[in-house]
Amino acid sequence: MSSGLYDGGIKELAQLDVSPEHLADPDRRASVDNPFCGDQVDLEITVEAGRVTALAQRVRGCMLCQAAANVVAQSAIGLSSAEIGHVHSRLAGMLAGDSTPDWAPPGWERLVLFEPVHRHRSRHGCVLLPFRALLEALC
Amino acid sequence: MRQVTGPVSKQAWSPDKLRQQFPILQREVGGRPLHYLDNAATTFSPRCVQDAVAHYENHSRSNVQRGMHQLGIEATDAFEAARGSVARYLNAASCDEVIFTSGTTFGVNLAAHCLGQSLQSGDEIVVSQAEHHSNFVPWQQLCQHYGVRMRLIPVLANGSLDLSGLDQVITERCRVVAVSQISNVTGSITDLQTITRQARRHGALVFVDGAQAAPHGPLDVQALDADFYAFSGHKCYGPTGIGALWIRSPVLASLPPFLTGGGMIERVDIQGTRYASGYRRFEAGTPPVAQAIGLGAALDWLMTLPWRGIRAHEQALSRQLLAGLSQVGGLTLLGEAAAQDRAPIFSFDIEACHSHDICQILDGYGVALRGGHHCAQPLMQALGLVATSRASIAVFNTDADIAALLCGLHDAVETLR
Numbered sequence: 001m002s003s004g005l006y007d008g009g010i011k012e013l014a015q016l017d018v019s020p021e022h023l024a025d026p027d028r029r030a031s032v033d034n035p036f037c038g039d040q041v042d043l044e045i046t047v048e049a050g051r052v053t054a055l056a057q058r059v060r061g062c063m064l065c066q067a068a069a070n071v072v073a074q075s076a077i078g079l080s081s082a083e084i085g086h087v088h089s090r091l092a093g094m095l096a097g098d099s100t101p102d103w104a105p106p107g108w109e110r111l112v113l114f115e116p117v118h119r120h121r122s123r124h125g126c127v128l129l130p131f132r133a134l135l136e137a138l139c
Numbered sequence: 140m141r142q143v144t145g146p147v148s149k150q151a152w153s154p155d156k157l158r159q160q161f162p163i164l165q166r167e168v169g170g171r172p173l174h175y176l177d178n179a180a181t182t183f184s185p186r187c188v189q190d191a192v193a194h195y196e197n198h199s200r201s202n203v204q205r206g207m208h209q210l211g212i213e214a215t216d217a218f219e220a221a222r223g224s225v226a227r228y229l230n231a232a233s234c235d236e237v238i239f240t241s242g243t244t245f246g247v248n249l250a251a252h253c254l255g256q257s258l259q260s261g262d263e264i265v266v267s268q269a270e271h272h273s274n275f276v277p278w279q280q281l282c283q284h285y286g287v288r289m290r291l292i293p294v295l296a297n298g299s300l301d302l303s304g305l306d307q308v309i310t311e312r313c314r315v316v317a318v319s320q321i322s323n324v325t326g327s328i329t330d331l332q333t334i335t336r337q338a339r340r341h342g343a344l345v346f347v348d349g350a351q352a353a354p355h356g357p358l359d360v361q362a363l364d365a366d367f368y369a370f371s372g373h374k375c376y377g378p379t380g381i382g383a384l385w386i387r388s389p390v391l392a393s394l395p396p397f398l399t400g401g402g403m404i405e406r407v408d409i410q411g412t413r414y415a416s417g418y419r420r421f422e423a424g425t426p427p428v429a430q431a432i433g434l435g436a437a438l439d440w441l442m443t444l445p446w447r448g449i450r451a452h453e454q455a456l457s458r459q460l461l462a463g464l465s466q467v468g469g470l471t472l473l474g475e476a477a478a479q480d481r482a483p484i485f486s487f488d489i490e491a492c493h494s495h496d497i498c499q500i501l502d503g504y505g506v507a508l509r510g511g512h513h514c515a516q517p518l519m520q521a522l523g524l525v526a527t528s529r530a531s532i533a534v535f536n537t538d539a540d541i542a543a544l545l546c547g548l549h550d551a552v553e554t555l556r
Binding site for chain 2: 005006011036037038039040060061062063064120123126
């Protein structure tokens with residue numbers, strides 16, 4: 001009866017401890033909220049030549065938000081704003097229902113775990129919130 | 140709420156017959172019966188409310204106050220009868236004290252805007268830290284705009300108001316105290332008598348947000364000794380987009396208009412405008428006629444209900460829910476622990492289980508809960524929380540609704556941990 005959202009690895013992904021809450025000397029910070037539910041992501045990064053070199057975040061959110069944040073923490077290092085924006089766009093497209101096979105970009109394959117979320121429109125923002133935080137920090 | 144009198148029935152009141160008046164309760168969600176426990180956000184309307192709105196739309200739809208034709212007269216009669224229903228429900232001294240609004244939020248904004256013009260530097264506005272954003276942000280904006288200090292009544296660890304230092308918060312500088320009668324998060328019932336007494340000592344006005352109290356039976360604003368009382372129709376079994384603001388007559392007469400335009404004037408010429416008196420000064424433009432008529436029907440319906448029996452039923456459901464929640468490990472309940480000391484609104488936090496995930500899983504059981512900050516982020520911050528799950532009980536809820544909630548909750552905890 002658990003709606004299928006929490007099977008297939010989301011829970012395990014959410015429970016990973018993959019990033020610290022703070023960096024010693026961050027270059028940029030972003031703090032974003034989901035006004036719908038109050039979820040919050042406070043993110044710090046260091047950037048070199050326009051690419052993310054380190055990331056820390058404090059996530060106060062649901063399991064979907066936590067899981068998405070952990071994917072971001074593990075996969076965003078070395079990427080630019082444009083590349084992160086591309087991933088965000090593909091993910092948002094999948095959630096909106098217009099995904100194609102292999103929609104998840106290389107290095108981001110674990111995002112397929114979020115495919116069941118597309119049926120739950122009220123939860124799309126939970127998955128996208130960590131990406132919003134990172135894109136805001138890279139602006 | 141008004142004191143309930145009358146004989147005690149030997150048989151407990153049951154909502155079984157009353158439920159037949161709510162067509163929406165017949166529907167299913169995902170193949171399961173609907174267990175709607177999000178009544179503090181919006182509740183359902185009985186057929187008599189829907190019929191009243193349909194009757195206006197199908198028989199008398201026209202503008203009010205200025206119509207010289209039969210339909211206009213009928214519409215005006217129905218609209219003003221609805222105002223009378225609001226006045227009776229609130230036990231207002233006069234219909235002239237009742238302003239139709241779009242809901243509680245509009246009522247707070249109206250009061251804040253109108254009172255702002257009389258404030259001076261050094262004045263203070265007092266709100267509680269448990270307020271809904273609707274009764275917080277307008278006052279915060281007012282204070283920032285006029286350079287007035289905003290002071291807070293703090294909360295206890297369970298989210299109920301801490302009135303122990305009230306004489307330090309409401310002082311001779313206070314001009315307005317704005318508090319809710321019942322918290323939309325904790326279900327705590329505010330000790331308005333103590334707050335009003337302290338406010339009166341210093342000549343401050345008292346604004347009461349009645350959004351969560353109004354659905355639970357007829358009120359007595361005169362006994363409250365407040366100056367403003369706002370509530371919403373959609374939480375009182377009425378339509379959306381309608382509410383009312385009661386203002387004590389002398390205060391109402393002293394206030395400048397809020398919105399200006401048609402319907403709120405006595406005369407307009409190129410030199411200026413003379414405004415209408417009474418509630419009309421605050422109802423610019425064509426009002427939400429159908430919605431007001433629906434609200435009147437809802438309040439008329441509420442006034443026919445056997446409130447003594449209903450409150451006993453609500454308390455029985457509350458005890459059932461509280462007992463079930465106490466069996467959930469890691470659960471923290473906000474508000475008072477005993478059913479008789481609170482309204483039937485229950486917010487809880489479960490360790491390692493986010494409210495959004497809980498609500499998602501409960502939806503699979505046909506159980507409609509609310510999860511999030513409930514538009515009360517200052518309260519959440521005080522309690523060190525981001526979000527809670529909330530169940531809120533209405534007159535049509537049954538023990539089956541509570542059982543479904545508890546069953547789903549155990550599954551949710553098992554799934555999420």
